[in-house]
Amino acid sequence: MTKTEQLILTLSDIKALYRSDSLPRHWWQGWLCHVLDQPSSFLITHDDHVLTPKQRxxxxxxxxxxxxxxxxxxxxxEQAFFGRIFAVNEHTLIPRPDTERLIEVVLDWAAKSPLDAGYILDLGTGSGCIAITLAKELPSWQVLAVDFSDEALKVANDNAKRLSANHCQFARSDWFENIEGAFDVIVSNPPYIAQDDEHLATLVAEPITALVAKDDGLYDIEIIASQAQRFLNKDGLLAVEHGYDQGMSVRQIFDKYGYDDIKTIQDYGGNDRLTVGVRGVSR
Incomplete structure (x- = not known):
């Protein structure tokens, strides 16, 4: 710590120091709020507040x-997702706002479906944010969430208990390896970043196996699309998140394996973000 930094004691001084810092503003402000155990409004209304030596x-x-x-x-x-707070750690991806589009699409499909209740499978659940959110938003539906990581499943189970997602169950499975039964909806946010993608340099902390896939990021998506037909009920929905530049490729994969009503849906930034398809009469 420099002598100048040693003199910085108030929130006003800290804000002045980091105003032009290279760190994202919401990062250092969010961390400051966490350290102080105060809401973001505290930073605005208490400029003269002095951090204790331990807080500093x-x-x-x-x-x-x-x-x-x-x-x-x-x-x-922790990380907010669809209005709820989820615990996260180095074994899980951090839920991102764009993944909330996946939730919205499934909820819209369920609202238009003739089903009063159904069965959802979440592949590669990580923190459990997708599965738990769907379980909370569709209380008459059952949800099964799987992951191959025992560490991630522990986080997901803890999140489900804390958020009282009682009809959301978890199991260890590498995609469909240990899956039985039929589902009305299958969702997944699988690894889809190519192994040589330049964006990986900024994702050094998150679990690499949850991010990167072979075949230009399409390897796991093709596995899911090729096998999901066997586990979907007639007219069941497959919804998969993918990269902003993969929409056409994923639609081609869905078409290759015989899905109907294939379409790619954009995220809040207007980028292709997820592709959906429906299982027709023939598997």
Whole structure:
């Protein structure tokens, strides 16, 4: 810590120091709120508040980790998703706002479906944010969420208990390896980043196996599309998140394996983000 930084004691001083910093503003402000255990409004209304030595040490340690690429959510251990707070750690991806589009699409499909209740499968659940959200938003439906990572499944189970998602069950499976039965909806946010993608340099903290796939990021998507037909009920929905530049390729994969009503849906930024298809009469 420099002599100048040692003199910085108030929130006003800290804000002045980091106003033009290279760290994203919501990162250092979010971490500051976490350290203070205060809402974001506290930073506006209490400019003269002085951090205790322990708070300042914790804040500085967090800033140092963020400069090394550790995201804010891994420091706080939580991330908001669809209006709920989910625990996350280094074994799970951090839920992102664009994945909320996947939730919206499934909810819209369920609202238009003749089914009063159904069965959903979430492949590669990670923190459980997709499965648990669907279980909470569709209380008459049953949800099965799977992952091959025992560490991720522990996080997902803990999230489900804390959020009282009682009809959301979890199991260990590498995609469909240990799956039995038939489902009305299959959803997945699988690995879809190509192994040589330049964006990987900024994702040093998240689990690489949940991010990267062979065949230009399409390997796992093709596995899911090719096998999902056997586990979907007639007119069942397959919805898969993918990269912004993969819409056409994923539609071609869905068409290859005989899905109907194939379409790609954009995220909040107007980028292709997920593709859906329906299982027809023939498997």
């Amino acid at each position: 040490q914790l804040f500085d340690e967090g800033i140092a980790k963020m400069r090394q690429g550790v995201p804010l959510a891994y420091l706080t251990g």
